Amino acid sequence: MKRYSPLLFGFALILSACATVPQAETSGLTFVHLNDTYRVGAVEDGNAGGFSRVMTLVRELQGEGRDVRILHGGDFLYPSLESQLWDGLQMVDAFNFMDAVAPMYVVSGNHEFDRRGPDQLIAAVRASQFDWLGDNYTFKTGEADVDNALKSAFAFAAGDKTIGVFSLTLHGEDGGNSRSYIEIDGDYQAIAERAIESLEERGVDLIIGITHLHMWQDIALAQLKVTHPAVAFIVGGHEHEPQYQAATDASAVVMKGASNARVIWQIDVDFDDSGDYAVREKRIKLDESVPLDPEYEVLAGKWNGHLLEVFPFLTARVGTAALAMDVREEMVRSRENSWGNFIADQMRRAFGDPPAELAFINSGTLRIDDFIEDDILFEDIGRTFGFSSYLRHTTLTGEEFRRVMEAGFRGGPESQGYFPQVSGFRVCVDRSRNEFDRIVSLQVPTDDGWQEIENGKEYTVVVPDYLYRGGDGYEIPKDRLVSRPGSELKYLVLDAILAAQARGEKVGQPVDPDNPRIQQLLEGKQRCFR
Numbered sequence: 463m464k465r466y467s468p469l470l471f472g473f474a475l476i477l478s479a480c481a482t483v484p485q486a487e488t489s490g491l492t493f494v495h496l497n498d499t500y501r502v503g504a505v506e507d508g509n510a511g512g513f514s515r516v517m518t519l520v521r522e523l524q525g526e527g528r529d530v531r532i533l534h535g536g537d538f539l540y541p542s543l544e545s546q547l548w549d550g551l552q553m554v555d556a557f558n559f560m561d562a563v564a565p566m567y568v569v570s571g572n573h574e575f576d577r578r579g580p581d582q583l584i585a586a587v588r589a590s591q592f593d594w595l596g597d598n599y600t601f602k603t604g605e606a607d608v609d610n611a612l613k614s615a616f617a618f619a620a621g622d623k624t625i626g627v628f629s630l631t632l633h634g635e636d637g638g639n640s641r642s643y644i645e646i647d648g649d650y651q652a653i654a655e656r657a658i659e660s661l662e663e664r665g666v667d668l669i670i671g672i673t674h675l676h677m678w679q680d681i682a683l684a685q686l687k688v689t690h691p692a693v694a695f696i697v698g699g700h701e702h703e704p705q706y707q708a709a710t711d712a713s714a715v716v717m718k719g720a721s722n723a724r725v726i727w728q729i730d731v732d733f734d735d736s737g738d739y740a741v742r743e744k745r746i747k748l749d750e751s752v753p754l755d756p757e758y759e760v761l762a763g764k765w766n767g768h769l770l771e772v773f774p775f776l777t778a779r780v781g782t783a784a785l786a787m788d789v790r791e792e793m794v795r796s797r798e799n800s801w802g803n804f805i806a807d808q809m810r811r812a813f814g815d816p817p818a819e820l821a822f823i824n825s826g827t828l829r830i831d832d833f834i835e836d837d838i839l840f841e842d843i844g845r846t847f848g849f850s851s852y853l854r855h856t857t858l859t860g861e862e863f864r865r866v867m868e869a870g871f872r873g874g875p876e877s878q879g880y881f882p883q884v885s886g887f888r889v890c891v892d893r894s895r896n897e898f899d900r901i902v903s904l905q906v907p908t909d910d911g912w913q914e915i916e917n918g919k920e921y922t923v924v925v926p927d928y929l930y931r932g933g934d935g936y937e938i939p940k941d942r943l944v945s946r947p948g949s950e951l952k953y954l955v956l957d958a959i960l961a962a963q964a965r966g967e968k969v970g971q972p973v974d975p976d977n978p979r980i981q982q983l984l985e986g987k988q989r990c991f992r
């Protein structure tokens with residue numbers, strides 16, 4: 463009778479080490495956790511993820527008598543095509559809908575603070591009916607109602623139990639946003655512990671964490687369970703692929719879902735008569751087997767209608783794809799990608815002839831999280847670039863360029879927004895080597911074929927302004943001539959597609975396994991560029 467697909471890549475129903483689960487007709491508490499959502503509707507032509515399917519799951523759990531609460535691990539106001547028009551108010555509307563069905567608790571991610579000034583956040587918080595939570599940050603918008611709306615050491619009642627929540631977001635030095643209208647404290651461990659202690663003093667029965675941090679930071683926080691056994695689980699965001707660390711005697715369970723609610727978590731918490739609790743987590747893939755919620759679909763349809771009113775040309779065909787390009791985030795953020803190659807190729811031409819020799823972009827700039835195939839619609843361009851991306855032209859020596867590129871292959875191998883899509887060179891990395899020493903070979907085309915980049919030679923380079931300014935961990939030398947930020951990437955790409963269409967050509971080439979731009983060695987056992 464399982465209507466969902468909880469089994470994926472070997473994850474199964476997992477019992478926490480804490481206690482056995484009562485098998486009674488339960489009326490216990492169930493959390494549904496999602497994170498990093500940018501669409502009011504579903505993805506993949508409506509066939510994957512989306513809040514509508516979340517609502518179907520929530521209502522079914524409620525039908526079973528569960529007390530359902532929705533948790534969100536942050537990143538939702540930005541970036542997206544819609545947010546360029548409505549600054550996330552479309553997401554607030556969707557969250558309010560869900561909150562009316564099951565109370566929703568939300569931590570801010572870094573993208574909630576994408577705007578330089580406070581006005582858009584003020585509007586979003588004022589429109590929100592769900593709870594904004596934060597223990598390591600405060601709003602300093604100057605509007606008292608908004609600043610006071612953020613709740614710390616939050617607790618809520620569920621039946622005769624009280625549940626406490628601590629919540630943390632990324633500090634600017636860890637990849638968060640630094641803005642004048644927020645103040646973020648990066649001492650996550652100490653602040654979590656303080657919040658937990660204050661919740662314990664108030665006699666809560668259970669404590670959970672909602673975070674927008676890196677996975678390794680969540681794993682460290684989960685060890686607070688040793689000294690604070692009421693800490694049941696931590697759910698988070700920021701990574702866009704599912705993350706999981708099982709509970710042990712020394713750690714609470716940690717979970718994150720996939721972006722756009724492709725994968726979410728159902729977490730059942732049941733108390734026995736002595737007050738002990740059991741946590742039972744289930745990873746749920748929301749695919750076409752999960753029906754849409756008719757009531758939510760009205761809301762989704764409303765926003766889609768607004769979008770088409772503003773951009774009636776959104777469904778217009780601007781070109782033709784030569785192949786089905788899989789630009790889902792799990793693909794584009796971990797390996798060479800056809801759409802990424804096409805975009806990086808256009809970057810080199812952004813500043814006229816001759817084209818720059820080298821270009822790269824962080825795949826986190828490419829937000830579509832979907833397939834591009836057959837007709838390329840204007841919508842595909844609009845959704846690829848969820849924010850404006852202006853380019854810079856500069857020069858780097860071969861030695862500097864190699865050092866810059868090392869940042870793109872740190873961490874991993876799971877998908878990361880800083881993973882590069884490249885043009886004008888090919889790179890071979892060995893992920894078994896130490897970070898910042900993983901590039902085995904970085905080659906450029908010459909009259910004599912591919913040759914190793916020359917350490918002392920100057921090369922012309924095009925990068926997004928975001929990376930030039932040090933975004934995503936790329937450190938680009940700034941002590942030389944550089945263009946001002948120019949050439950909006952979205953229109954550069956659109957222009958190239960229109961030009962191809964005018965020539966009767968299709969767009970995109972398959973990634974060539976025999977001639978890769980990015981080769982990632984498995985434990986150094988292969989040779990580069992054979």
Ligand SMILES: [Zn+2]
Pocket residue numbers: 536537571572573674699700701
């Ligand atoms: Zn984030």
